[in-house]
Amino acid sequence: MLKINPQFIHRAKQASKLPELFPLFQNAIELEHSTIPPYLTAMFSFKPGTGDYIRTVIHSVVIEEMLHMTIAGNILNAIGGSPDINKKDFIPDYKCHLPMGIGGELEVGLERYSRELVHKVFMEIEEPEHPLELKSRAVETDTYKTIGEFYQALQEKLAELAPEHLPGDPAKQVTSSFFSKDLLYPILTKTDAIKAINIIVEQGEGTTTSPADFDGEIAHYYKFQELYKGRQLVKDPDAPHGYSFTGPEIPFNPADVWPIFPNTKANMVAPGTEERRRLDEFNGSYVSLLNGLHRTFNGHPGYLPATIGVMFDLRLAAEKLCGTAFPGKPGFNLGPSFEWVDVLQPAPVNKALV
């Protein structure tokens, strides 16, 4: 069960004015973002043409994390705050704890895909307050505060403090044709915001009675669980909660994954090498993306499609990195490092020997 530092819930509950919720929604944006690099790294670690099902599952989770980040950003804009996305400390320094003390001692890194990684990290991140026992799993009980409770506290506080028509500028709301209007819509009223928080929680955790949310979409925890178990989760009327891991096998061959060096950092690679440049270019694209998203969430929602192009650049750069041998680390390849770079400092000119 993922713990959250109770002070954040406490802060939410103590809030007496809407602006006191601004930093908490900023925390929510950072939290939703913080899981994306680890998931993407695992996904990109597959060699081209392999791991299709697994990639698709991870990809679907990543897309929903992006949705959650967008919703949190929209709510923050709706209540009058401003998302802050293009700054160095927006990015976790992997391997590290998640924001808000989430997960307690759990450390999250940028690593190649493995079932162990799914089990020990991804399922931990996404674990619901009360996981459903789907065939084999024992129900744990405890009294920790969870991400779900954090969002619930925000929801309750919005209900208490916010006017029905939220004060933020509606022109700042970000929507996208890539998401259904039921999931991503302008947050204009308190009711919109409360409903949107339900989407975040349900997609992450499922409902208390089913691994699926109310739209029938399997929650993240159970998606990862099927990867761990190596069997697809399918509807099963005879099983408790209507689902069981009795679907087709999910094949995984560890040889399909590049041996990327865990938590690769740019400074592990000598400057002036092609490998370092590629890593710097990846990080440059990543920072460019954060800059683009910052712009999108700060009054230019029409900029979102442009940032999607950068996401594809980022992906191509990452996949190429994963296929590149790590200079000086025999047996390892480079991984995407997702680091802030001061992209504006030009590299020293490598002067010709003349």
Added chain:
Amino acid sequence: MSYLNATHLVFSGDFLSDVSTVNNDPAHYNNATFQPSFQEFGQGASNGWWNPEGGATFQFQNCTVKKVSLKNGQTLTEPAADIVIGKLIRGAEGRNTGKMVDLDPQEQGSSELWGVKFRLVSVNNETLLEGDIRPTGFRDLQTRQQTGGQVNGQPFGGTWTSVVENITWGPLAERSPFLAELKATTQQNRISINLNAYGYYYAHAADGRFSMGRILGTIAPWEEEEPDTFAACRRLYGIYVTKVNNGLPIIFFSNTNFAFDAARKSVSVDFGSSFPIADSMGGIVLKEKLYLAVSKVAVTDSFSTTPVTTNSNSVVIIGEVPYESGPDWLNNTGGIVTLNNINNEAAALLENHQLVLLRPSGLGQYTIIAREAINGVVVRCDNFVNRLDYNQTNQLHLYAYQWGQPMKNVALTVTLEKPTAITPVGPTNPICELPGNNYPANGISFNTTVKTDKYGRAVLPLTGNRIDNPRLYIDGQIYILDYQLDTQPQDPAMGPLANDNIFIHLRDYFEIPAEPQWSDIATTMTQFANLYPIMSKYLVNLADPVAMATKRDILKFAFSQNIHDPIYMPVTRDLSENKRLTILKWLENPVVATKQEKAGLILPGELLASPAEPDAAPTINQERLKNAVRAKNGAGFVPFNIDKIFND
């Protein structure tokens, strides 16, 4: 005079151009003969050349402002004098940086920049000036590197000239005297830009510069009625052939723009495009004295291994070229040399006599390294790279200048290059027959004579007619037009790699089916999958209709972008509107036949027979184009190391 205006800014740094190279080989377009090895790194037709997984990205890297010149003649090189010094040139932020693409596998000599953003920013990322570089193809390909070509894979350089449009100015701009001056002169919200590129790396060298090159950039005012993609200025052509390497004359100082300002008695010469450099980084080892002079007599010689000489009776010396040997001069000055207060005799002569670049070769004797265009005539086409659909008319702008002034009411003649022959399969062309170009002649309509207006500009409407798959496995056809003053041919000294032609990719006639089936787009999509492995390997197998259907939302997104957006698909921008709309229509309802259709993969029919005469020798422009493509691709490049540029 565009970028050679007295008011100009020089920056230098690197560019990254991650072009894809499977499509450098026309035979690779043939789905029927395509092999997986064509996607593998390696030289030769049965491999994918030097960067098969390129993504066509173009971006500025490590570019900084080095110097500015003001209209009062002042040159500033310190941030204390102008805050713009040391500021950075960068591409887009939060969206893709831009693309560099060829027009066609059979016209690779004018690679264009598309969707490239130009941003002048502080180290804190505050914008001083931002805009969009209008698409432009490179010109003036020429030899640059004396040595070290084997390190990066080729020794050539080229030039992109364009305008930066949709300019926005940041608050910081007000603090820069240069930017204030530039802003005050800005017309139609545009400025001119020139990018001299060299030292581009095809090789995975130890210095980590694979797919990077150096860039010397200039921005300056753009003036209404001037062309967009070349400078309305005078030109020097190199005529001194240092050596002939593998059949290609090596000429330094081959294509050089310059401007003469009579009122100010100054000459500005852009050696950034042509100065011989030692290696891929812009260092100079040349140590000899070079002089700019005016020739009192006409010099009409073309380039030759036999040096052309002159003497002090025939020239008036303007001054010595103040270059400096070592690593810094080009990178700090952009190679733009301005000689002010030139003597009255030279200034008077320059009004209608040729500028020459000289090297002393004895007492009162000089070797002519480069000379101005014959009669000072420069005729160029502005929008010279054309993508043309059936029934589409592009208005091409041709400009004629003499001694830097517009030539009014003169006739320009335009002719279609003669057809080239089909290349049969053989030892040097192992995969399949390659189509010839420039036929059928009735594929395009244009006036063969046009007249210039008071701006020296002639408008040439160019219309695409119906053609039906003459190249069978490559869409459409390539047509190349030549143009010249009707009273004077184009200058023979323009260089062995010059590409002052009009390049046209006319697309095949194609009707959008009412209900597109996979078979309607299978040929095109399979070709994309073959040619751009980066897509199929990492994103979606474009040859697989089921995979396409799965990713239909993102594909619809990419295929429906504005062509000026860097994320537009296809990246190569070589698909006719109707074929692009057919793909979009199929994606709306991605019907996949139950039986896996092979249809479309192997095309029925054969190449349209070429009307070329058997064994006809290529024209001079066809020879240049062939040289340019080989040079640009680094194909068959035989490295050389030239210690001495001047042999005599």
